[in-house]
Amino acid sequence: MSLHSNARVSSPIELIGNTPLIRLRSVEERAGGGVQIWAKCEFENPGGSVKDRAARQMILDALDDGRLSPGKALIDSTSGNTGVAYSMIGAALHIPITLVMPANVSAARKNITQAYGTKIIYSSELEGSDGAIVLVRELVAEDPDRYFFPDQYSNPSNPKAHYLGTGGEILEALDGAVTHFVTGIGTTGTIMGTGRRLKEHDPGIEVVAIEPDDSLHGLEGLKHLATSIVPTIWQPEGIVDRRMSMGTDEAWDAAEWLTRDEGVFVGHSAGANVAGACRVAREAGPGAVVVTILPDRGDRYFKPMKWERNYVW
Numbered sequence: 373m374s375l376h377s378n379a380r381v382s383s384p385i386e387l388i389g390n391t392p393l394i395r396l397r398s399v400e401e402r403a404g405g406g407v408q409i410w411a412k413c414e415f416e417n418p419g420g421s422v423k424d425r426a427a428r429q430m431i432l433d434a435l436d437d438g439r440l441s442p443g444k445a446l447i448d449s450t451s452g453n454t455g456v457a458y459s460m461i462g463a464a465l466h467i468p469i470t471l472v473m474p475a476n477v478s479a480a481r482k483n484i485t486q487a488y489g490t491k492i493i494y495s496s497e498l499e500g501s502d503g504a505i506v507l508v509r510e511l512v513a514e515d516p517d518r519y520f521f522p523d524q525y526s527n528p529s530n531p532k533a534h535y536l537g538t539g540g541e542i543l544e545a546l547d548g549a550v551t552h553f554v555t556g557i558g559t560t561g562t563i564m565g566t567g568r569r570l571k572e573h574d575p576g577i578e579v580v581a582i583e584p585d586d587s588l589h590g591l592e593g594l595k596h597l598a599t600s601i602v603p604t605i606w607q608p609e610g611i612v613d614r615r616m617s618m619g620t621d622e623a624w625d626a627a628e629w630l631t632r633d634e635g636v637f638v639g640h641s642a643g644a645n646v647a648g649a650c651r652v653a654r655e656a657g658p659g660a661v662v663v664t665i666l667p668d669r670g671d672r673y674f675k676p677m678k679w680e681r682n683y684v685w
């Protein structure tokens with residue numbers, strides 16, 4: 373049931389946040405039982421992912437203090453979901469959006485952003501998300517008055533969205549009774565903001581960052597920090613208790629369990645998060661209440677057909 377079921381709104385922006393928590397009983401069994409594992413359904417956001425929260429906060433804060441003003445276009449690099457979020461919010465607020473993304477991101481992501489009217493500039497697929505970051509910095513340096521560059525990797529509004537939203541919502545839904553929070557790191561906004569809010573409530577809540585185990589991995593949205601440009605907002609001291617390495621196969625398997633055993637069809641970073649939550653719950657044993665995040669839905673990774681107006685198949 374959507375928490376918005378009786379709401380009246382005048383913009384999709386108002387539908388962002390207040391996502392439900394789903395209890396993953398089959399994963400609890402895999403963890404040995406006696407534990408609770410809850411996952412926050414971020415795919416329920418109107419743009420389909422957790423990134424709606426960060427995009428909304430970055431745009432609203434910039435409109436507030438004048439960094440984003442009429443005549444300027446928003447430009448940023450994105451692995452996809454933030455781009456969809458910017459595109460949706462940009463369309464709703466009539467702000468032009470330009471995205472720089474690696475040429476090999478999924479066709480679905482490219483097509484969805486373009487459907488909202490967004491302009492895409494492709495960076496080298498060989499350089500991954502770091503190549504997109506470097507190119508967007510060059511474009512902004514060439515024409516600084518033309519663009520507002522939120523830079524999700526260094527913008528404090530990104531973790532702020534999760535501090536104000538995700539973290540507080542988790543505490544409210546579970547009456548503050550949480551023992552562990554486990555989530556993957558991309559820009560690190562989700563873990564930094566949610567982790568800060570949870571630690572403020574109870575410093576004993578263990579916060580675990582899930583990281584791909586290799587620079588070449590299949591977990592879209594997540595970053596292998598050792599071989600990446602480290603986001604400025606990544607300030608783990610006092611917030612992140614430990615980092616957990618996750619293999620692509622284990623994460624993909626967990627995404628499959630969720631789909632087949634729970635009827636929850638999620639993307640691979642959600643699989644990584646749930647596999648991590650399962651490990652943490654197994655280690656902690658009975659009494660643990662582990663919360664994780666389902667950043668997006670699995671069908672985001674399918675290639676759409678009708679979107680392309682290509683009816684020949």
Ligand SMILES: Cc1ncc(COP(=O)(O)O)c(C=O)c1O
Pocket residue numbers: 421422423451452453454556557558559560561562563592593594639641642667668
């Ligand atoms: C599918 C997916 N999972 C996880 C993440 C990581 O979230 P964050 O950037 O808040 O660390 C992202 C971010 O882009 C994502 O798109």
